[in-house]
Amino acid sequence: MRGLIEALQFLTIFRFKKTVINIEGIAASKIYFPLIGAFLGLILILVNTTLTGILPQSLLNLLLVGILIILSGGLHLDGLSDTFDALFSGKSKEEMLAIMKDCHKGAFGVTAIIFLILFKVNLLSLLSVTFKNQGLFLMCVLSRYSLNTAISFFPYARQEGKAKVFFEVKDKILFYIPTLLAVILAGFTLKLTGLLISGLVIIFTLITGKFVKNILGGITGDILGAISELNELFVLFLIFILI
Numbered sequence: 507m508r509g510l511i512e513a514l515q516f517l518t519i520f521r522f523k524k525t526v527i528n529i530e531g532i533a534a535s536k537i538y539f540p541l542i543g544a545f546l547g548l549i550l551i552l553v554n555t556t557l558t559g560i561l562p563q564s565l566l567n568l569l570l571v572g573i574l575i576i577l578s579g580g581l582h583l584d585g586l587s588d589t590f591d592a593l594f595s596g597k598s599k600e601e602m603l604a605i606m607k608d609c610h611k612g613a614f615g616v617t618a619i620i621f622l623i624l625f626k627v628n629l630l631s632l633l634s635v636t637f638k639n640q641g642l643f644l645m646c647v648l649s650r651y652s653l654n655t656a657i658s659f660f661p662y663a664r665q666e667g668k669a670k671v672f673f674e675v676k677d678k679i680l681f682y683i684p685t686l687l688a689v690i691l692a693g694f695t696l697k698l699t700g701l702l703i704s705g706l707v708i709i710f711t712l713i714t715g716k717f718v719k720n721i722l723g724g725i726t727g728d729i730l731g732a733i734s735e736l737n738e739l740f741v742l743f744l745i746f747i748l749i
Contacts, residue, residue, distance in 0.1 A: 513538035517650060518546070519579040533675035536654045540688040543650030546577055547643035554639060567630040570642065571623055574738075585731020586622060587615030592728075599722055603664060606728045622735055629742040634749075640695050641745045647695075648704055649737040651688035652711040653730050654681060660715045661724040669727030696745070703744045710740055 512535035514520050550570050557566050575583055591612040592602040605612075633641050658681040662673040685708075692700035711733055718729050725733075 509535040510538045510541070513542050514545075517542045517581075517653075518577055532671045533673075534677075534680060536657060536672055537680055537683050539654050540647050540651040540684050540691060543647035544643070544691060546574065546650075547646035549577065550574060550642040550646065551639045554642060558635075563631060564627070567627045570630065571626045574646070582731035582734040583619055583622075585728035586735045587611050587619050588728040589615075589732035590618040591615040593718075593721065602722060603726070606726060622739060625739055626742060629739070629746055632746050633742070637696075637745060637749050641742055644692060644695050644700060644703065644745065645738045645741040647688060647691050648707045648741050649734045651684055651704075652707055652733055652737045654684045655708055655711045656715045656725055656730055656733050659712060660719050663719075663722045663724030663726050663729075667727055669730060696749075699745075699748050702748070703741060706744060707737055707741065711737065 509532075511522055512532055515522065516535065517539065550573065553573060554566065554570060557569070561569065588606040588608075591608075591614050592605040594614040595602060595605055595612075597605065630638065630641070657672050658676070662670050664670065689701060689704050692704040694700070696703065714733055714736065715725055715729075718725055722729075
């Protein structure tokens with residue numbers, strides 16, 4: 507239960523009274539990342555179901571994207587911005603890592619945020635009413651699961667950092683269990699298409715992680731945020747073209 511609470515606090519704005527937990531426990535909390543995604547997805551489904559027919563779809567889709575950003579504390583979107591500012595800076599590895607720590611947003615980061623939000627809103631508008639709820643649920647589940655994949659296969663790029671604790675314990679079971687959870691949820695949601703999408707998300711995450719590792723020598727908390735955001739967009743795009 508403590509691991510679930512740690513995962514919820516790391517991935518959302520929900521906070522609980524601090525409990526004593528060791529490094530292994532915090533690292534192991536990534537097992538629950540797909541479940542946190544499922545929780546967020548169910549909230550979006552509730553909002554979408556309640557407000558469909560009340561709000562225009564364009565406004566509702568923007569609201570759904572905004573709610574997810576708020577529930578996530580803007581953490582992943584901030585990571586996306588910092589990642590794009592760093593990777594497109596043309597600087598050295600050390601300078602890129604420094605840019606990610608800078609609280610100021612550059613042109614590439616702001617542009618990435620704007621385009622990502624616009625793409626999500628438009629992809630939601632393109633999904634049929636029948637599959638919209640499945641899209642909302644699956645994008646939350648698989649994007650949060652992809653964090654576990656990235657943590658499991660790539661090293662941490664910094665000596666110290668907030669996300670480093672999740673890289674402290676490398677245990678295969680911490681990858682296999684959430685993978686099984688994510689695949690089951692994907693299969694339950696969209697059957698064989700869901701399984702295909704989950705496989706493509708893993709491949710996309712590994713390719714992205716490898717690309718960043720070649721530049722920075724590993725990944726950071728900001729990179730994890732970018733991976734989550736990009737996978738949300740990737741899942742919606744796959745549902746659009748496959749269904």
